[in-house]
Amino acid sequence: MNKLSYVAKNAILNMRRSPLIVFATIISVLVSSFLVFTTLSARSIVENNTIRWQNGVHVVVFLDDRVTTTAHKQLQESLESYPEVRTVEYFTKAEAEEEFKVLFKDQPELLSEVDYSTLPSSLRVNLNNPSDYQLILERMEGNPAVKEIRTSGEAIERLLNLTNTLVVSATSFAFLIGFAAFILIINTLRLAAYSKKKEIKIMRLVGASATYIRLPFIFEAVFESLIGTSIAVGLGWAVIEYSKSSVVADSIFDITISDNYLIYLTLALLLSSLMFGLIASFVGIRKVIND
């Protein structure tokens, strides 16, 4: 108990000596952890959304109206016979008109000017594996009944690529700030250790172990690191909760992220910050302890 109070007392004393540096360190850790938390959460949200979209319509085959409805029927049957296809739904011109009116209900000028007879009928295809959309494109190539083919796969791929780029950029930036925090912690501890050089020398002379001498510094580094990360994680949770109830949630984007994922991410970040503090303290005072 006495040892513990010694460690805590000395760690607090060290931090009180340089409050601005401690503050800067905590802020750096906070920004770094917040970036990691939010970008990884964002990636999870995008993945969840793309899975949802991918469970819907994957390929829309717009039909040429000059071709007979029998040809349309034959095309639907051949699509249904492909192993990669789960379902095929025929969408009439009337249904296309209804859908158009719903989609553009906020643009009355467009609705009044459009010639609905030009809207084609279509086949809406759902695939067993959404990534097989290329196969459908190949199979439909040159078919006279087909006017145009649109797939959601390309859009989803572009979105995922964009998200991945965002995650890589933000994580790299987070690591850069994390590195700055690491240097700050090392510097703070080194300054503290140098200011206590005489005390450390006496401790070594009377037989205090290196671990015991290090403990206040380890405590300080881990404390700063954990405080920064805890605030970051708290802010991250708050941002996600806010997003769920804000306008963002009313858009096509659904803020769905599992609590398990967030808990896992939180624990992983806290554990990382613990390791971060331990390594920083080890590096920071190694020289002073060994002198």
Added chain:
Amino acid sequence: MIKLENVSLVFQGGSVALSNITTKINDAEFVYLVGHSGSGKSSLLKILYKEYEATKGDIEVAGLDVNELPKWKTPLLRRKLGIVTQEPQLLENRTAFENIAFALEVMGVDNQEIDDKTNTLLELVDIVENAYKYPNQLSGGEQTRVSIARALANNPMILLCDEPTGNLDPDLSIQIVSLLEKINRAGTTVVMATHDSSIVNRRKKRVLELSKGKLIRDEQEGNYITS
């Protein structure tokens, strides 16, 4: 017991600090380590508490094979020793009492025991009246007494003193030596490095003399022969 066999210490760059030292110091002995500046007295003491690693030879201190002792186990050796340096190395922001208590505090001793033991040590070194003074309010001799008390906090078997009277006037030096003899009479082995011939010649104890890193004299009740 302290036992050295063919112990040498060569620093990086090749300068020889100690050369083939062989000697034995029994339990409860009082030994003066004498020699001119640079003769190797401090190096010999530092080898005993593993501040320096001997280049060759066998060293046994308080039942431990110092050369074989891994570095991380050095604290185990130091807990069996008391170390007094020429500069008292007191913490300026702590009182005499707190400086002594510090040694016990870092060893994890509980508060009640720290109080009891520190008071006993203050009495032993005769500094009770100055217990709550800060180092800058103490004389050189009093600071050395505090430093000795701190070295005794862990009940060491051996007390290694590196010129503890180096900065003191003759009267104070005699007082410090008397204190060390009192500690020695209680059963603690004392090894004191000094170049103060007046002390050595007056006290008639065993003398080990070093010159250029070599042990050139080992006399019971010897004198410090100045050239």
